[in-house]
Amino acid sequence: MTDSQRRSARPVILLTGASSGIGEATARELAQRNYALVLAARRADRLHALARQLDPTGSRVLAVPTDLTVDGERRALLARAHEHFGAVDVLINNAGVTVEKGWWWDDPDPLRVLRVNLETPVEMVRLVLPEMKARRSGHIVNIGSVAGRAATNGMYSASKFGIRGFSLGLRRELLGTGISVSLVSPGFVKSEMTAGASLPMPGPEVVARAVAEVLLKPQREVIVPAPYRVLALLDSVAPALADVIVRRFIIQRRYRHDGHVR
Ligand SMILES: NC(=O)c1ccc[n+]([C@@H]2O[C@H](COP(=O)([O-])OP(=O)(O)OC[C@H]3O[C@@H](n4cnc5c(N)ncnc54)[C@H](OP(=O)(O)O)[C@@H]3O)[C@@H](O)[C@H]2O)c1
Numbered sequence: 001m002t003d004s005q006r007r008s009a010r011p012v013i014l015l016t017g018a019s020s021g022i023g024e025a026t027a028r029e030l031a032q033r034n035y036a037l038v039l040a041a042r043r044a045d046r047l048h049a050l051a052r053q054l055d056p057t058g059s060r061v062l063a064v065p066t067d068l069t070v071d072g073e074r075r076a077l078l079a080r081a082h083e084h085f086g087a088v089d090v091l092i093n094n095a096g097v098t099v100e101k102g103w104w105w106d107d108p109d110p111l112r113v114l115r116v117n118l119e120t121p122v123e124m125v126r127l128v129l130p131e132m133k134a135r136r137s138g139h140i141v142n143i144g145s146v147a148g149r150a151a152t153n154g155m156y157s158a159s160k161f162g163i164r165g166f167s168l169g170l171r172r173e174l175l176g177t178g179i180s181v182s183l184v185s186p187g188f189v190k191s192e193m194t195a196g197a198s199l200p201m202p203g204p205e206v207v208a209r210a211v212a213e214v215l216l217k218p219q220r221e222v223i224v225p226a227p228y229r230v231l232a233l234l235d236s237v238a239p240a241l242a243d244v245i246v247r248r249f250i251i252q253r254r255y256r257h258d259g260h261v262r
Helices: 021-032 044-054 071-085 112-135 154-173 205-216 228-237 239-255
Strands: 012-016 036-041 061-065 090-093 138-143 179-186 222-224
Touching: 012 021, 012 071, 012 112, 021 036, 021 044, 021 205, 036 044, 036 071, 044 061, 061 071, 071 112, 090 112, 112 138, 112 154, 112 179, 138 154, 138 205, 154 179, 179 205, 179 228, 205 222, 222 228, 228 239
Parallel strands: 012 036, 012 090, 036 061, 090 138, 138 179, 179 222
Antiparallel strands: none
16 A cells, blocks of 8 residues: 555644653543544553543554654654554654652753653654655644743753754744644643642643644744743743742742752
């Protein structure tokens, strides 16, 4: 069968980090909207269970267990997507990690945050761009963070300022090519990543809906939930005030250290 014969009638979305949190909620939202989905993350059991639940026939939602930090696994993921659907129309770079607790410099491998949150999306974009350029269409959606606007944990913010710069720059580079680039920057929402945070948080569905909306209308950057737009603005116009708010209400409550630097 040729690629064009095999080509899915629905737009095909490759979504990373689909096994929990924002990724899982996004998979549910997009499946409801009838997209064809390729779901990637490491936990095979969760990924397969989700795919079966969203599409018991197995034709429209494909689970591909993948460690996205491994080049060979990323290439195998793309190959499976093509074998099953014939193309990837949209790439959503959502998979992410942080230093779960305490100071990032006490973590034995803090640079894994950069590998998962920044290197992996860049490498995934390199893999999908050739087919998108050839078709002169496609959409890359990166999941950043408000921590890429108002800095919090140094390592996590390095990755999220990085993905934000990458996303905004790539968007400009691709203007006029038919390929869109959108950045969705969430504030705190409930997920495994934020399980230890003592902060009021909505569920991840608010981000899933924002992702579904940018698929209909690409956006340079969308911050959700909306009140975090004030924090992003405050950080640029009154950074000294943002120092106090971010340190007291985010750094200490999110990372649960005692506030004293060791
Ligand atoms: N929750 C928030 O408040 C918040 C705020 C701002 C931004 N974000 C961003 O939103 C995105 C999703 O986070 P979340 O809150 O939904 O956290 P989460 O529930 O912990 O989900 C993270 C996802 O990333 C996947 N992942 C991690 N390392 C991976 C690897 N090496 N290979 C493949 N998949 C990997 C995990 O799957 P496996 O463990 O199965 O591999 C999981 O599906 C992240 O980019 C995060 O930085 C979250």
